[in-house]
Amino acid sequence: MKHNKWINYIHLLGSDELELREQQALNEHLKVCSGCRAVYEQLRLDWAGVIGEMTMSPHIPNPEALTASILTRIENMDTQSFKHQQLRVAKGFQLVFHPDIRLGLQIATLVLLAVFLVEQYEVTKSVKRLEIQMHKQSNQAHVVILPDRIKKRLLVNLKQQLDKHSLSSKRIERVINRLEITAQPADFWHLESGANEGDSELSIFERMKDNWRRP
Amino acid sequence: MTPSESQRTDVQLIRDCQSHDQAAFRYLVERYQATAFRFAFRLSCETMLAEDICQKAFLRVWNYRLKLNPEARFATLLYTIVSQLWIDETRSRNRRPSSKDSIDLNQDLISNEPSIETISHNQDLARRIKRLSHKLPPKQRLVFTLRDLEDLSIAEVVQITGISAGSVKTNLSLARRKLRQQLQAITGIES
Numbered sequence: 468m469k470h471n472k473w474i475n476y477i478h479l480l481g482s483d484e485l486e487l488r489e490q491q492a493l494n495e496h497l498k499v500c501s502g503c504r505a506v507y508e509q510l511r512l513d514w515a516g517v518i519g520e521m522t523m524s525p526h527i528p529n530p531e532a533l534t535a536s537i538l539t540r541i542e543n544m545d546t547q548s549f550k551h552q553q554l555r556v557a558k559g560f561q562l563v564f565h566p567d568i569r570l571g572l573q574i575a576t577l578v579l580l581a582v583f584l585v586e587q588y589e590v591t592k593s594v595k596r597l598e599i600q601m602h603k604q605s606n607q608a609h610v611v612i613l614p615d616r617i618k619k620r621l622l623v624n625l626k627q628q629l630d631k632h633s634l635s636s637k638r639i640e641r642v643i644n645r646l647e648i649t650a651q652p653a654d655f656w657h658l659e660s661g662a663n664e665g666d667s668e669l670s671i672f673e674r675m676k677d678n679w680r681r682p
Numbered sequence: 683m684t685p686s687e688s689q690r691t692d693v694q695l696i697r698d699c700q701s702h703d704q705a706a707f708r709y710l711v712e713r714y715q716a717t718a719f720r721f722a723f724r725l726s727c728e729t730m731l732a733e734d735i736c737q738k739a740f741l742r743v744w745n746y747r748l749k750l751n752p753e754a755r756f757a758t759l760l761y762t763i764v765s766q767l768w769i770d771e772t773r774s775r776n777r778r779p780s781s782k783d784s785i786d787l788n789q790d791l792i793s794n795e796p797s798i799e800t801i802s803h804n805q806d807l808a809r810r811i812k813r814l815s816h817k818l819p820p821k822q823r824l825v826f827t828l829r830d831l832e833d834l835s836i837a838e839v840v841q842i843t844g845i846s847a848g849s850v851k852t853n854l855s856l857a858r859r860k861l862r863q864q865l866q867a868i869t870g871i872e873s
């Protein structure tokens with residue numbers, strides 16, 4: 468079995484399968500190994516003789532018929548897939564125009580329209596309310612816009628208080644908005660400096676909560 | 683076929699096929715069906731099966747035409763598809779060894795009776811190929827047919843079979859060894 472590699476090489480001789488260094492190595496081995504040399508001599512029989520009779524070309528029984536058959540099959544396939552597509556589209560249309568489905572679609576459209584109108588009304592109303600409120604308070608309150616960083620911290624803190632005071636998240640939001648309008652810059656000084664952060668936020672919250680409840 | 687149409691390169695023909703040009707596809711079939719048939723026959727040694735594989739190969743080309751790279755060598759693609767179809771056929775026959783013929787042969791061609799000359803030529807060739815190579819396992823037969831009968835380079839055989847170059851060479855060497863042994867056995871008996 469040791470010589471298997473060399474026997475393999477011998478069978479690859481004569482074409483471009485062996486690299487130069489492999490050929491050189493084989494030549495060296497053949498010089499010293501009588502067994503492999505015997506195989507090599509044996510195989511100097513004409514390789515063309517071995518495969519020569521296999522390399523004839525077969526005849527296609529009817530080349531034109533073969534071409535025609537391939538093209539016919541392709542046409543059939545394309546027509547079929549086109550028909551399938553048409554059928555699918557037709558079925559889709561049938562489904563859409565089925566009386567029951569048509570009625571359903573009409574009802575759904577009306578419901579969606581109603582929901583849209585109600586929502587629009589609500590939005591308009593709340594915007595107006597906000598405008599009036601802003602107008603009222605702009606004269607009496609010192610307006611401060613909270614920095615985002617503080618607003619975030621406040622929100623976290625306020626959310627923790629949510630259960631305690633059973634405020635809805637909408638109300639929490641309103642508290643924050645009101646805070647922006649009525650808080651004094653001094654209220655945030657502690658927050659900015661980082662001293663007693665929790666306390667400051669809490670006290671602000673408590674104060675604002677009271678303010679909020681008073682009216 | 684006008685000269686200008688028949689002279690379209692493979693790259694142009696594939697591009698035209700991708701624009702759903704069936705005429706371009708016809709030229710491609712006319713140009714390559716002999717190659718596909720010959721290779722399929724050398725692998726299968728059966729005229730009808732070779733025709734069937736040839737047809738299926740072109741159908742596959744048409745179905746996957748949009749995914750083809752027009753710049754790639756078309757013959758290599760065709761060899762790859764035919765190889766796959768032949769391997770599939772060999773496997774499905776191994777699963778049902780009792781039936782010798784493919785169940786999916788195209789009936790259109792069967793009605794087209796080949797001439798006696800064609801039948802005997804192909805039978806003779808099939809006998810010669812089988813006589814020497816019937817002991818080859820599919821991988822060795824595939825590599826040997828591509829390299830020594832179809833005269834493709836090792837690089838192309840690697841590309842078509844998806845086998846590494848080292849493994850291609852090993853399989854090729856084993857196949858040649860078996861063929862030579864078979865030839866010696868036969869000539870030994872005959873002399």
Ligand SMILES: [Zn+2]
Nearest residue numbers: 470473500503
């Ligand atoms: Zn040796």
